[in-house]
Amino acid sequence: NLDDGTLEVSLDDGRITVHINVSKAGRNYLVDLLSGSGLNDGQWHALRLVAKESFAMLTVDGEEMSAVRSTSPLSITTGGTYHLGGYFLQTPFPPSKRSFQGCMQAILVDDQPADLHAVEKGTVGAFENVSLDMCAIIDRCMPNHCEHGGRCKQTWDSFSCTCDGTGYSGATCYTSIFEPSCEAYKHLGRSSDTYWIDPDGSGPLGPFKVNCNMTEDKVWMMVMNNLPPKTLITGSSREKRTVLQVNYSASMDQVTAITTSAEHCEQQIAYSCRMSRLLNTPDGTPYTWWVGRGSEKHFYWGGSGPGIQKCACGIERNCTDPKYDCNCDADAKQWREDSGLLTYKEHLPVSQVAVGDTNRLGSEAKLTVGPLRCYGDNNYWNAASFTTPSSYLHFPTFQGETSADISFYFKTSAPYGVFLENLGNTDFIRLELKSPKVVSFSFDVGNGPVELTVHSATPLNDDQWHRVMAERNIKEAVLQLDQTHRTSHLAPAQGHTRLELFSQLYVGAAGGQRGFLGCIRALRMNGVTLDLEERAKVTPGVKPGCQGHCTSFGMYCRNGGKCVERYNGYLCDCTTTAFNGPFCTVDVGGFFEAGTMVKYNFMPEAVPGASKDSKALPQQLMQNEVNLTKEEVAFSFSTSSAPAVLMYVSSKAQDYLAVVLRHNGSLQVRYNLGGLKEPFAIDVDQRNLANGQPHSINMSRHNRSIIIQLDHYPPVSYSLPEDSDTQFDLVKTLFLGKVFETGHIDPVLIERHNTPGFVGCLSRVQFNGVAPLKSALRKAAQSQATPTDGQADKHPVASSPVSHQGKLVESNCGASPLTIPTMSAATDPWHLGNPNAKSPSNEERVIPDGVNRDSAIIGGIIAVVIFTILCTLAFLIRYMFRHKGTYHTNEAKSSGESASEPADTAIIGTDNPETIDESKKEWFI
Numbered sequence: 001n002l003d004d005g006t007l008e009v010s011l012d013d014g015r016i017t018v019h020i021n022v023s024k025a026g027r028n029y030l031v032d033l034l035s036g037s038g039l040n041d042g043q044w045h046a047l048r049l050v051a052k053e054s055f056a057m058l059t060v061d062g063e064e065m066s067a068v069r070s071t072s073p074l075s076i077t078t079g080g081t082y083h084l085g086g087y088f089l090q091t092p093f094p095p096s097k098r099s100f101q102g103c104m105q106a107i108l109v110d111d112q113p114a115d116l117h118a119v120e121k122g123t124v125g126a127f128e129n130v131s132l133d134m135c136a137i138i139d140r141c142m143p144n145h146c147e148h149g150g151r152c153k154q155t156w157d158s159f160s161c162t163c164d165g166t167g168y169s170g171a172t173c174y175t176s177i178f179e180p181s182c183e184a185y186k187h188l189g190r191s192s193d194t195y196w197i198d199p200d201g202s203g204p205l206g207p208f209k210v211n212c213n214m215t216e217d218k219v220w221m222m223v224m225n226n227l228p229p230k231t232l233i234t235g236s237s238r239e240k241r242t243v244l245q246v247n248y249s250a251s252m253d254q255v256t257a258i259t260t261s262a263e264h265c266e267q268q269i270a271y272s273c274r275m276s277r278l279l280n281t282p283d284g285t286p287y288t289w290w291v292g293r294g295s296e297k298h299f300y301w302g303g304s305g306p307g308i309q310k311c312a313c314g315i316e317r318n319c320t321d322p323k324y325d326c327n328c329d330a331d332a333k334q335w336r337e338d339s340g341l342l343t344y345k346e347h348l349p350v351s352q353v354a355v356g357d358t359n360r361l362g363s364e365a366k367l368t369v370g371p372l373r374c375y376g377d378n379n380y381w382n383a384a385s386f387t388t389p390s391s392y393l394h395f396p397t398f399q400g401e402t403s404a405d406i407s408f409y410f411k412t413s414a415p416y417g418v419f420l421e422n423l424g425n426t427d428f429i430r431l432e433l434k435s436p437k438v439v440s441f442s443f444d445v446g447n448g449p450v451e452l453t454v455h456s457a458t459p460l461n462d463d464q465w466h467r468v469m470a471e472r473n474i475k476e477a478v479l480q481l482d483q484t485h486r487t488s489h490l491a492p493a494q495g496h497t498r499l500e501l502f503s504q505l506y507v508g509a510a511g512g513q514r515g516f517l518g519c520i521r522a523l524r525m526n527g528v529t530l531d532l533e534e535r536a537k538v539t540p541g542v543k544p545g546c547q548g549h550c551t552s553f554g555m556y557c558r559n560g561g562k563c564v565e566r567y568n569g570y571l572c573d574c575t576t577t578a579f580n581g582p583f584c585t586v587d588v589g590g591f592f593e594a595g596t597m598v599k600y601n602f603m604p605e606a607v608p609g610a611s612k613d614s615k616a617l618p619q620q621l622m623q624n625e626v627n628l629t630k631e632e633v634a635f636s637f638s639t640s641s642a643p644a645v646l647m648y649v650s651s652k653a654q655d656y657l658a659v660v661l662r663h664n665g666s667l668q669v670r671y672n673l674g675g676l677k678e679p680f681a682i683d684v685d686q687r688n689l690a691n692g693q694p695h696s697i698n699m700s701r702h703n704r705s706i707i708i709q710l711d712h713y714p715p716v717s718y719s720l721p722e723d724s725d726t727q728f729d730l731v732k733t734l735f736l737g738k739v740f741e742t743g744h745i746d747p748v749l750i751e752r753h754n755t756p757g758f759v760g761c762l763s764r765v766q767f768n769g770v771a772p773l774k775s776a777l778r779k780a781a782q783s784q785a786t787p788t789d790g791q792a793d794k795h796p797v798a799s800s801p802v803s804h805q806g807k808l809v810e811s812n813c814g815a816s817p818l819t820i821p822t823m824s825a826a827t828d829p830w831h832l833g834n835p836n837a838k839s840p841s842n843e844e845r846v847i848p849d850g851v852n853r854d855s856a857i858i859g860g861i862i863a864v865v866i867f868t869i870l871c872t873l874a875f876l877i878r879y880m881f882r883h884k885g886t887y888h889t890n891e892a893k894s895s896g897e898s899a900s901e902p903a904d905t906a907i908i909g910t911d912n913p914e915t916i917d918e919s920k921k922e923w924f925i
């Protein structure tokens with residue numbers, strides 16, 4: 001109490017508030033000071049308040065940053081009474097806060113200790129409901145139940161954990177938020193990138209970053225190190241070796257967790273030398289060695305194996321000096337190198353390299369240690385199949401007294417079954433499929449049975465993989481299904497918290513009651529993966545591994561890729577698609593120069609000595625699709641040149657399909673299916689598509705109905721004329737980039753569009769079940785990789801259906817055409833007001849309205865002027881050179897022989913045996 005008012009210090013929402021209320025000369029004056037934050041966290045805090053005449057200062061925990069000063073014209077004079085924790089006497093100024101709940105110690109008033117013993121004896125002051133000489137607050141953060149670095153905070157009757165920045169979640173920061181490997185990320189549909197992984201989940205190892213390469217069937221996981229490539233080493237000797245430390249972006253324990261669970265690991269190591277010996281010495285001790293896992297020295301080098309003191313050239317017997325087993329051991333004055341892969345994963349990664357022969361004049365060496373690369377995750381695919389209701393696996397007792405974390409995948413066609421259980425005297429823990437749509441998690445730690453259930457909207461016995469995650473700690477229990485269904489149950493504030501079990505852990509129902517039928521994989525308990533496969537090998541009624549991964553993961557195979565089952569997973573077969581990559585999503589494209597052509601024969605050609613059953617051709621096209629009533633065409637292109645033939649499909653009859661760019665860069669589709677006097681043409685778009693930008697076209701025909709979609713615009717429907725045939729007869733050859741065909745062909749199309757040929761990129765080319773461009777690129781790559789010895793094949797086989805002329809280079813040109821500007825209504829080629837508009841017959845075309853006529857007139861004038869100039873120059877040149885050594889011949893030509901044979905035909909030749917029978921004419925322009 002002040003002489004003229006009150007001074008109150010209170011704790012308000014974790015902050016200290018000083019409230020001064022003084023009455024003077026009939027007026028009330030108020031002064032407020034605030035400092036600190038989060039002071040209601042159950043921890044000890046220091047408070048200092050200095051109040052003098054016309055001055056007050058508040059400091060919390062001795063921090064100057066928290067000091068708050070107040071200067072007031074009032075005279076602050078304290079009285080003789082102090083109230084701590086509550087208020088007892090009735091005054092005109094009652095306190096504004098309720099009584100304090102907590103502990104105080106080291107109380108000083110005017111720099112003198114408060115005599116609490118005198119208060120306890122009643123000689124000074126009074127107290128009520130206060131425990132003196134002790135702090136009755138329960139320290140709920142000691143011991144700290146927050147795992148993995150989580151910060152503990154407590155209230156009067158509970159505590160909470162803050163998990164921000166730890167990589168873990170849950171009431172006690174126990175469950176990892178990251179996947180255990182790159183393999184797991186792949187099967188979530190992720191692509192190559194840098195990811196955080198946590199190989200032991202809720203175990204003691206923290207998460208760390210790795211590079212995941214998912215461009216191949218195998219998913220490679222890479223851990224980088226800090227040793228620069230070709231690190232120079234000089235001045236080392238056998239007596240004083242130079243030891244290079246190799247540190248990684250993860251701890252050695254974390255890296256060991258990767259290599260332990262990986263299917264395969266490797267690490268490149270290279271030693272470049274000049275007068276620097278590597279392994280061999282007179283006494284057998286190598287000059288240089290490396291240290292791997294467990295600080296064990298290893299005397300073999302990359303390309304060799306444990307116990308073999310050799311380099312790769314010594315294993316392959318191709319060292320520069322055959323007397324030695326390493327190139328560097330020849331001690332040459334020229335630079336040499338010994339390099340190779342270390343593949344014995346139990347020794348990896350390389351942690352040190354000791355170099356011992358670079359101290360002589362002119363002696364030096366360079367060392368390179370590549371990143372650790374691993375693929376496969378044996379833990380992720382560790383599975384067992386339960387074939388009878390009484391089958392089960394048993395493991396040692398589960399140790400999860402205060403924290404239990406369980407996760408696994410299951411798939412079944414049965415309506416119920418016990419996944420796992422472990423028993424004690426009265427305590428137990430159990431996970432179970434209660435019904436086709438219900439999963440339950442039940443346990444008892446001595447407070448009575450608790451059961452959590454999650455309900456799925458769809459049946460879980462659908463023979464697809466489902467993920468179950470269950471956690472129990474002293475704060476709560478959580479059950480989660482497929483990362484979408486989740487339920488939790490708070491633990492009682494008072495009661496038992498330890499789960500005490502003594503029986504073995506049973507995976508499956510030990511007593512045959514409600515036994516589980518199906519597969520369980522990746523069973524992890526408290527960060528440790530149980531080896532189901534190894535135990536299943538010696539257990540009746542249980543088989544190691546599990547088939548049927550495609551039922552759950554087949555959806556990740558895109559663009560027509562087929563899911564193929566593997567023992568430890570699946571892969572996407574992209575053979576019949578125009579794509580590559582682990583999910584068939586990587587475009588396969590090629591760059592065409594002028595004159596480049598890809599040719600794909602749908603009808604087998606006769607090859608002397610070849611087998612008649614050409615297995616190289618797609619069976620569905622050889623047998624069922626020679627006569628077509630429907631086509632599916634898709635490809636992307638980018639070019640800056642027009643005109644051009646993008647795709648042409650010929651037949652042994654007069655039918656054909658053509659997709660061309662006209663002289664103005666517009667896209668046209670031409671069909672001739674018989675019964676028509678003129679080809680049926682569709683002007684898909686009047687814009688100039690030869691603008692260097694990527695464009696895509698998807699087209700399908702079924703009988704007379706044609707649907708075409710260009711880029712990201714809506715599809716448009718067209719119809720063949722009624723007098724048109726609906727069957728594409730005797731499909732023969734598909735051409736890309738240029739046409740060289742015998743027999744019937746559209747002369748107008750060839751004359752206008754076939755010269756000089758398509759120049760640009762084509763990608764993801766697909767015609768029904770055939771990817772002709774991908775096949776041509778793969779064949780070209782194989783022919784370059786296969787050496788030829790000049791000898792003819794003694795066993796000729798059927799020729800490949802695909803061939804190409806000119807230079808064809810694989811190129812990643814299949815960009816997404818989503819950057820193309822939206823068309824205005826005036827130039828909309830789709831006629832969206834009537835999206836089902838049918839194209840008129842014969843040479844009538846779908847032409848948009850509203851063409852800019854001024855631009856057309858100007859362009860026409862310019863074209864006329866240029867044409868006139870070119871004609872004049874041609875006339876002058878002919879006039880000047882007509883009598884300068886020109887040689888004329890009047891040799892008679894045989895009947896049926898053309899006046900001149902194009903040079904291109906001499907290059908390409910003709911490999912069609914039916915050439916003479918079909919036509920005496922050849923078109924190649």
